[in-house]
Amino acid sequence: MNWRARRPQRAVRHVLLDDTFIHALLDADAAAHADAGALYGELIDRYENERDRLFALSSVLADLPAELRRGALAPVLTLHVAAQHRRAAAMIGGPLSPFVALSLVMMQRERIRTVASATYEFDQFDVEVLSVAPRFGDDVESISSPTAHLSAPRSTDG
Amino acid sequence: MPKSALVLRDAENSGLVPQPRPTAPWPLENVVPEDRAYYVRLIGFAIFTVGYVLWFVKKGLIIDRISVGISVGIFIVIGHLGRPLRQWGRLVFDLLCYCVMWLCYEESRGWADRAGFEWQVEAPRNLDRFIFFGTDPNVWLQRRFYNPGVIRWYDKVASATYFTHFIFPVIAIAVLWVTNHREWVRFMKRFASLLLVACAMFVVLPTVPPWMAASRRYHIIEPLARHTSRGFSSMGLKGFVNTWQHALDWGNAVAAMPSLHAAFSLFVPAFFLPRIKPIWLKVLVLCFPLLMLTSLVYFGEHWVIDGLAGWLLVGLSFLFWGWFERRQLRVRAERARRFITAPAGAQG
Numbered sequence: 001m002n003w004r005a006r007r008p009q010r011a012v013r014h015v016l017l018d019d020t021f022i023h024a025l026l027d028a029d030a031a032a033h034a035d036a037g038a039l040y041g042e043l044i045d046r047y048e049n050e051r052d053r054l055f056a057l058s059s060v061l062a063d064l065p066a067e068l069r070r071g072a073l074a075p076v077l078t079l080h081v082a083a084q085h086r087r088a089a090a091m092i093g094g095p096l097s098p099f100v101a102l103s104l105v106m107m108q109r110e111r112i113r114t115v116a117s118a119t120y121e122f123d124q125f126d127v128e129v130l131s132v133a134p135r136f137g138d139d140v141e142s143i144s145s146p147t148a149h150l151s152a153p154r155s156t157d158g
Numbered sequence: 159m160p161k162s163a164l165v166l167r168d169a170e171n172s173g174l175v176p177q178p179r180p181t182a183p184w185p186l187e188n189v190v191p192e193d194r195a196y197y198v199r200l201i202g203f204a205i206f207t208v209g210y211v212l213w214f215v216k217k218g219l220i221i222d223r224i225s226v227g228i229s230v231g232i233f234i235v236i237g238h239l240g241r242p243l244r245q246w247g248r249l250v251f252d253l254l255c256y257c258v259m260w261l262c263y264e265e266s267r268g269w270a271d272r273a274g275f276e277w278q279v280e281a282p283r284n285l286d287r288f289i290f291f292g293t294d295p296n297v298w299l300q301r302r303f304y305n306p307g308v309i310r311w312y313d314k315v316a317s318a319t320y321f322t323h324f325i326f327p328v329i330a331i332a333v334l335w336v337t338n339h340r341e342w343v344r345f346m347k348r349f350a351s352l353l354l355v356a357c358a359m360f361v362v363l364p365t366v367p368p369w370m371a372a373s374r375r376y377h378i379i380e381p382l383a384r385h386t387s388r389g390f391s392s393m394g395l396k397g398f399v400n401t402w403q404h405a406l407d408w409g410n411a412v413a414a415m416p417s418l419h420a421a422f423s424l425f426v427p428a429f430f431l432p433r434i435k436p437i438w439l440k441v442l443v444l445c446f447p448l449l450m451l452t453s454l455v456y457f458g459e460h461w462v463i464d465g466l467a468g469w470l471l472v473g474l475s476f477l478f479w480g481w482f483e484r485r486q487l488r489v490r491a492e493r494a495r496r497f498i499t500a501p502a503g504a505q506g
Contacts, residue, residue: 037498044498048491050484072497074490077340082242091191108190126183 013052013114015043015130016107017076019060019099020118024132026068032118035132039116043130047075055079057106079106096121195240202236219324226324227257230332237336252335252342259350266357267410270364277412278365279376282461289462296368297380299456304383309392316453317389323419323450326426344479345429351475352425356416356468365415369458382458417460421468423450428476 017025024036046052054076061069061078081102089101096104100121107115107127114128122129210229213220220229231253238249286295303312327349334342372382424447434440451465 041495041498044491044494048487050487068497071493074493075487080242080244082244084240084242088191088193092189104186105190108186109193113186124184125189126185 012050013046014110014112015052015054015114015116016079016103016112017054017056018103018115018117018119018122019057021116021132022056022060022064022073024118026064026072030118031134032132036118039130039132043116044075053077055110055112057081057102059102079110081106085109193240199236199239202239203233206233206236219321226328227260230328233332234335248339256331256346259346259353263353263357266360267413269357270361270410270413273361275362275364278363278415279371280378282365282415282463283368283371283378285463286461294368294379295455295462296372296382296458299452300382300458303456304385306383306385309388313385314389314393315449316456317386318393319423319446319449319453320386320419320457320459321390323422327422330426330429344483348429348472348475348479349425351478352421352471353418355471355475356418356421359416359467360410360413363415364410364412365461365464366412367414367459367464368455368461370411372458384458386457386459414460414464416467416471417451417454417464418468419454420447420451420460420465421472423447424469424472425475428472 021036021039024030024032025040027033030036043052043054047054056073056076056078058078058080061073061076064073085102085105088105089098092101092104097119100119103115103122104125107113114130115122116130116132118132118134120131120133123131220226234249234253238246283294287293290298303310331342331345331349334345366376368379369382369384370376372379427443427446431440431443434443447469451460451462454460454465455462
């Protein structure tokens with residue numbers, strides 16, 4: 001008799017929605033808007049089934065109107081950015097953007113290992129990337145992390 | 159120079175140009191500067207643990223509310239060392255709520271005295287007899303297993319099980335408080351609801367426990383020995399037993415229904431059950447409430463029906479908050495979906 005669990009436990013995945021993803025989602029003119037909407041729809045389905053928990057940085061959410069925060073981003077929990085997180089982000093060298101550096105710090109401190117993003121900058125790190133970054137050339141086969149579980153919709157914008 | 163200062167991508171390229179994924183992606187812990195306060199917290203916890211164990215060995219376990227509050231407070235403060243100010247502010251608010259909860263619990267003893275509801279003496283006994291086909295389970299267990307002159311292994315097991323009531327919930331609360339605030343909130347919502355309903359029942363349904371029902375005052379069942387602390391004393395933990403004995407003096411003696419001992423013994427395992435993977439371990443963990451109720455009945459502290467009522471309250475608390483939290487998820491998801499499906503012009 002197998003005394004181990006018979007069905008796999010549903011681990012709740014923590015997903016950080018980075019600033020590029022949120023802007024792509026909320027800006028109807030953004031190149032990745034349609035893809036961001038499709039991916040967000042999948043994330044919301046998983047959120048409702050308690051498979052995903054969605055997060056965004058307070059520094060990103062603070063700039064948004066309250067009705068968007070209560071409506072479009074109602075499922076998103078706030079990760080409060082403090083001075084110590086900004087200091088840690090500033091210590092990360094290399095050509096990373098400050099937003100990505102801050103996201104990395106918060107992901108590490110809050111043990112988040114999945115990010116939804118519209119940039120490629122997370123691809124070089126050992127995290128699951130749900131990418132909606134626009135594709136610029138046909139020669140690029142795949143621009144999403146191979147570890148991503150969700151289908152990462154691609155923009156058809158050329 | 160941090161490791162992350164190494165060139166991570168071609169600096170000539172702009173941010174949106176796709177880069178081939180490196181063969182070995184950078185682990186975050188190699189990129190993000192480490193949180194030095196983490197080690198301070200670790201050392202703090204080590205010192206706390208040593209201090210707690212020394213106290214336990216010399217003076218016994220801490221069970222009075224103020225001492226428990228102080229020890230939990232120290233633990234939580236250690237867990238917050240080096241954390242952002244906002245988290246300290248949240249901690250102060252949490253502590254206030256926590257203190258109000260326990261103060262209300264303590265005050266309910268006074269309310270029970272003043273309210274003057276009729277004491278339930280025969281009803282719980284009759285219910286127990288109904289469940290056990292005319293037998294008094296307290297009397298039955300003591301006649302078969304209790305020997306005044308000998309402390310057997312099961313006396314020690316039962317006694318130790320009884321006193322876990324003062325440890326397990328506190329440890330669970332403190333650890334969740336430090337490690338996962340969201341889970342702490344989930345835990346405390348259920349816990350506070352359980353306490354609230356239990357306190358209301360203590361006021362409106364004061365119930366005489368079996369040891370009192372067996373005393374000369376009532377004598378509605380055969381005499382019972384209240385030998386709860388015997389097993390624990392025999393293990394050399396006399397200090398703890400003395401504190402417990404003292405606590406009984408100012409406690410509400412007719413707060414038998416529902417049994418919080420039985421309730422908490424189910425509550426803590428039930429909360430962590432989804433995180434336990436092997437089925438055999440789940441089953442083992444769920445045996446603990448059964449062991450607790452058996453111990454309570456054996457010691458004459460509670461009727462069986464008290465324990466069942468405690469379990470029922472735990473179930474109702476979990477059901478209510480589970481429903482409420484799922485409803486919140488649905489409502490929030492629906493709000494977000496409305497935004498996605500709205501025409502582009504209507505967004506934002």
